[in-house]
Every structure is written in C-alpha cells, then in structure tokens.
Amino acid sequence: MATDTPSSVMYTDLRQFGGIAHRDTATVLFDGSVSIGGKTLSARIDDRTFLSREIVHAKPGSLHPELFSDFPVAAKKITSRLIAARGGGQAGCSEVIAHYRGAAATCMCDALTSNDIDAIPYGNVVRKIMSLHLELESDRALLLVMLFVIVGCLADPRAAIDAIDAFAASELATSLDTLVGDEAPRPQAASTAHETRLGLVRLINGAFRPPIHELSCDPAGTIIGCLPNGSHSIADVDADVSRQHVRIWREDGRWLVADLNSTNGTRVISGADKSVHIIANAQAESREPSTSKPFELRNSDILCLGSTTRFLVMKLSVGRS
Structure with missing residues (x-):
C-alpha cells in the first residue's frame, strides 16, 4: 500500500470531515489562471486523472508554492465550509477545533513522518x-485549518508556521511566541476577572466524539458518572463507570479533579509529557476504598475513567466567571 502523503491526507480529511469534494478543495487552493502544458490549472483540475495523480496524491515538494492562491484567503473559505458542515455556530466551531488539534493533526504528523519530514514542529x-x-x-x-492546509499543500511545516505567524501578527494582533494560558507566568495575586474555561470531549479509538462538555465554574463543579447528581453533570460514559465517578471544579484559578470512591478507578495522562498519574486505583485491585486527593487538570490532559472511558481536556475560551 502506497504511503499517504500530506496532500492525500489533507484532501481525504476535508472530504470525510467537511464533505468538501477534491475538485472543490483544489479550486479554492490553486491559482486557476496559471498555465501548465498549455492548459490553465482550472481546466486541469476538471480532469479527474490529473486531479488524482498530480494534485491529491502529489509527492512532497512536487507542487511549486507559486501554483497556489493566497493561503489565508483559501483557509478562510475552507474553515467556513467546515464549520457549516458541522452544524454551524459555536458548536460547529468547537468540533472543527477539536478535530484539527486532534485526529487530523495526528494523521498529518503520521504522513509527514512516513515521508521523512520532521513532524515535531507541526x-x-x-x-x-x-x-x-x-x-x-x-x-x-x-489558524488550525490554515496550518493543516498549508502543510498539506507544501509538505513544509516550517513554511506553514512562518505564514501563520505573519497572519496572526497582521490580522489578529498576536504571535505564536506569545506566552498565554499554561505557559504564562502566574500572577502574584489571584484574579477571577478572566479565567481559563475547560471542556471535555470523548475519545473513542483515538477519535473525537462530539459534543464538547464545558466544565462548570460553579463551586459545586461538574460530576461525571453513569447516573450523576447535580445540575452540572456528564453521563457520556461507558458501563464500568460508577454512578458518581469523579468531580471536577475550579479553585484559585486551577481546575481540580477528585475520584468519588469509584469502583474502577481514575487516571490522568499528562498532555505535556504523557506521564500517567493514578488518581485512584480500582477497588478490585487495591481491595481498599478508592479515595483520592485533588489533582490539577490541564489543557490537553487525558482523563481516564475505568477501563475504556477517555476524555480529552480542552481549553475552550477565556471569559468571565
């Protein structure tokens, strides 16, 4: 089986996740007025054989950057279509973010690695x-879609990063070098005017399953379980999760999780270094009550309940308490 290229991964993903046909994607991405072999690219794209062999399955570096139209403009069009395809509004936007920071990013990194291209910058x-x-x-x-698209077209993560940083600086008044969130120095005095909001999205066989569950900022927090009590709860779990398995709440600017004497235990896999933190052992293994101290959850951690329920921790937005 032929190795997937960054280009084929991009076209396949946009069709499967966003319902965008290969021809439509190519029409948006390429400068149709450029002539190749006596025909414009627009005409070439209409040729299914050319589209498949020379564009969709293009080998890394085979397509010159000058063949493409303005990437930010193209990315805006594609992002709008993706959000609309996922239902529109904030929910659709959240699904796009979850996909292109998660499953799609993993596929692109795998394609880069398979083609001997350093995927770490991505x-x-x-x-x-x-x-x-x-x-x-x-x-x-x-920004996430722009990164995915440019790397899919050029198979060059560093060129994509330069383009995104320039766009962020000129259009969004920010920079990839800006320290925010978990990377920023903590203020000397605690402030509740602006706090990070977190959400959870189910991971099943390595893929995201919407919806994204926003964690409550109320003092009582959010209870996760198969039959949870309280006004803020999440029941999107598998059968081995306890009735009230864990509680997550915000305290002094930090998000904390504690096991609620569950039967099958709780773990957190760090998004930073993949280290595993046992919050509470399964009672069948320890033969003791499953008690735990609060543990801090961070953006990109994976919360594991029982043997199969997995949630990715996501930073949603910055807002008022």
Whole structure:
C-alpha cells in the first residue's frame, strides 16, 4: 500500500470531515489562471486523472508554492465550509477545533513522518495555537485549518508556521511566541476577572466524539458518572463507570479533579509529557476504598475513567466567571 502523503491526507480529511469534494478543495487552493502544458490549472483540475495523480496524491515538494492562491484567503473559505458542515455556530466551531488539534493533526504528523519530514514542529505549533488568547474561537479554528492546509499543500511545516505567524501578527494582533494560558507566568495575586474555561470531549479509538462538555465554574463543579447528581453533570460514559465517578471544579484559578470512591478507578495522562498519574486505583485491585486527593487538570490532559472511558481536556475560551 502506497504511503499517504500530506496532500492525500489533507484532501481525504476535508472530504470525510467537511464533505468538501477534491475538485472543490483544489479550486479554492490553486491559482486557476496559471498555465501548465498549455492548459490553465482550472481546466486541469476538471480532469479527474490529473486531479488524482498530480494534485491529491502529489509527492512532497512536487507542487511549486507559486501554483497556489493566497493561503489565508483559501483557509478562510475552507474553515467556513467546515464549520457549516458541522452544524454551524459555536458548536460547529468547537468540533472543527477539536478535530484539527486532534485526529487530523495526528494523521498529518503520521504522513509527514512516513515521508521523512520532521513532524515535531507541526505538533508544537498546534499546541501554540491552542494556547493563544484570541477574542474569537473561530480565529483559533482558522489558524488550525490554515496550518493543516498549508502543510498539506507544501509538505513544509516550517513554511506553514512562518505564514501563520505573519497572519496572526497582521490580522489578529498576536504571535505564536506569545506566552498565554499554561505557559504564562502566574500572577502574584489571584484574579477571577478572566479565567481559563475547560471542556471535555470523548475519545473513542483515538477519535473525537462530539459534543464538547464545558466544565462548570460553579463551586459545586461538574460530576461525571453513569447516573450523576447535580445540575452540572456528564453521563457520556461507558458501563464500568460508577454512578458518581469523579468531580471536577475550579479553585484559585486551577481546575481540580477528585475520584468519588469509584469502583474502577481514575487516571490522568499528562498532555505535556504523557506521564500517567493514578488518581485512584480500582477497588478490585487495591481491595481498599478508592479515595483520592485533588489533582490539577490541564489543557490537553487525558482523563481516564475505568477501563475504556477517555476524555480529552480542552481549553475552550477565556471569559468571565
């Protein structure tokens, strides 16, 4: 089986996730007026054989950057279509963000690695984009899609990063070098005027399953379980999760999780270094009550309940308490 290229990963993803046909994607991305072999690219794109062999399955570096139209403009069009395809509004935007910081980013990194291209910068810039303080979450979606699209076209993460940084500086008054969120120094005095909001999205077989569950900022927090009590709860779990399995709440600017004497235990996998933190052992293993001290949750951590329920911790936005 032929190795996937960044280009084929991009076209396949946009069709499967956003319902955008290969021809439509190519029409948006390429400068149709450019002539190749006596025909314009617009005419070439209409040729299914040419579209498949020379564009969709293009080998890394085979398409010159001058063949493409303005990437920010193209990315805006594609992002709008993706959000609309996922239902529109904030929910659609959140799905796009979750997909292009998660499953799509993983596929692109795998394609880069398979083609002997360093994928580490791609993962780094995804984390940078997720940490930016942006007024609109739609701008975060745009930056993630722009990264995905440019790398899909050029197979060059560093060129994509340069283009995104220039766009962020000129259009969004920010920079990938800006320290925010978990990377920023903590203020000397605690402030509740602006706090990070977190959400959880289910991970099933490595893929996201909407919706995104926003965690409550109320003092009582959010209870997760198969039959949770309280006004703020999440029941999107598998059968081995306890009735009230964990509680998550915000305290002094930090998000904390504690096991509620669950039967099958709780773990957190760090998004920073993949280290595993046992919050509470399964009672069948320890033969003791499953008690735990509060543990701080951070953006990109994975919360594991029982044997199969997994949630990705996501930074949603910055807002008022």
